[in-house]
Amino acid sequence: MHIGILTGGGDCPGLNAVIRAVTLALIEGCGARVTGIERGFLGLLEDKCRPLDAQTVRGLVAEGGTVLGTHNRADPFHYFGAGGSDCSGRALDFLGRHSIDALVAIGGDGTMTIAERFARLGVPVIGVPKTIDNDLACNERSFGFDSAVAVVSEALGRLETTARSHGRVMIVETMGRYAGWIALEGGLAGGADAILLPEHPYQPETLAAFCRRRLAEQGYALICLAEGAHAIGAELTVQQHIEASPDPLRLGGVSQLLLRQLEGQLGAEVEVRHTLLGHVQRGGSPTAFDRVLATRFGVAAASLVMRKQFGRMVALQGDRCVDVGLADVAGRNRLVPQDHELMLAARDLGVCLG
Incomplete structure (x- = not known):
């Protein structure tokens, strides 16, 4: 099994802890091959990626930002680098060319909306909620918020x-x-x-x-x-x-x-x-709470991948890690x-x- 991981949208504390948890859980759980896609969905369009292994990710739990880099202006379905056209076919070609079996997308409302569109195209995808605004639907707490x-x-x-x-x-x-x-x-x-x-x-x-x-x-x-x-x-x-x-x-x-x-x-x-x-507010090392929450989310995402339960996003509800449909999250906000x-x-x- 070959899994791709990307971090989209803005940076925040805890992203690296998720990358670490997903990678380690997949390697330990099923011996998966893991590839990090650089700068979010832009990496799918520009063919930028690198391998992730246990040695690469083990020291990341306390590190702020994202070692994969991120981007918040690279929607493959409306890519301004190509005049606002739909470049999702290039992204699908990337996944096929690298024989990536499933994608773990870590990000906020924009990332989850894009992930849901890929899921509709048949891409096996799992979402992990990231937003310091803590405003994703169906999720009571996002990592980065506590920091x-x-x-x-x-x-x-x-x-x-x-x-x-x-x-x-x-x-x-x-x-x-x-x-x-x-x-x-x-x-x-x-x-x-x-x-x-x-x-x-x-x-x-x-x-x-x-x-x-x-x-x-x-x-x-x-x-x-x-x-x-x-x-x-x-x-x-x-x-x-x-x-x-x-x-x-x-x-x-x-x-x-x-x-x-x-x-x-x-x-x-x-x-x-x-x-x-x-x-x-977005920089620096994550708090202990965010490190633990990001780790929980990463392990839960890896579990969904191994069970082949795609089109889902992990979430925290009542202090329990659950999963919800990407379609229930995309385009919705959690307000006060x-x-x-x-x-x-x-x-x-x-x-x-x-």
């Missing part, structure tokens, strides 16, 4: 000391285009006074009044908001458009917009500052509902949610 939350929590703790020392309103902008899980958990872990999410638009006047109360009570205010957060009736804050990307919108700058809104409401006597965490336990907990703690 990102840890970065946000630490940043809030560090900025709180400056906010307290200077009597300022400090704003921290996290990742989270359409789902606010990072801002929600990171904000709770970091003791934010206000948490603003894409799913629940905020009212600038309400937020400003809340900040005045916090300034009066404790002398400072700490705000955690996702990059996709926006005021009621307002649009997303778009930094740039990248037409060659599966999601052409690049968000960023909502913290600066909120700063101007609050300055207008609070007056010149209140200092407001903002910090954009950006890609530091108003009545989620963490939202209710935040309200009970007096956190402003907009």
Whole structure:
């Protein structure tokens, strides 16, 4: 049995731990030959791959990023490198030329959507969920998310000391285009006074009044908001458009917009500052939780391959590794509902949610 592995979309902590787990489990379980496809689906189109063996992957569990490289603008069904045309035939030729029996695709919503299309073409494929946004349908926890939350929590703790020392309103902008899980958990872990999410638009006047109360009570205010957060009736804050990307919108700058809104409401006597965490949330070594979760997912994916149960994605539900149909995941997002336990907990703690 010859298995190909690729990592698509953005990088995040835990990808290498999955590569390690899938490779070792397949070698130990059935003596499989394993090939790493470089730079995600781009490797299928440009014939870039290399062999993986036990010696190659054993030391990867704590290493950040992905040793295979990744790419988020190489959808074989709509490849901008070829004018936006369907190049999936080139990808199928690659699999046939290298006699690859099955494909393990590790990635987020875009990767799972592409994987599901390949499954419909008859490619034996297994998906492994990866997204620091934690927004894949049918999956309660993605590896990389815990590591990102840890970065946000630490940043809030560090900025709180400056906010307290200077009597300022400090704003921290996290990742989270359409789902606010990072801002929600990171904000709770970091003791934010206000948490603003894409799913629940905020009212600038309400937020400003809340900040005045916090300034009066404790002398400072700490705000955690996702990059996709926006005021009621307002649009997303778009930094740039990248037409060659599966999601052409690049968000960023909502913290600066909120700063101007609050300055207008609070007056010149209140200092407001903002910090954009950006890609530091995706970098570095994975937390212990993410290393274990990535390992569990990798072993579960290898098990599905050996049982020939294709067209599935491994997932975490109720702290159990299960598998779900790729068709149930593709094109769907897991958003933060108003009545989620963490939202209710935040309200009970007096956190402003907009």
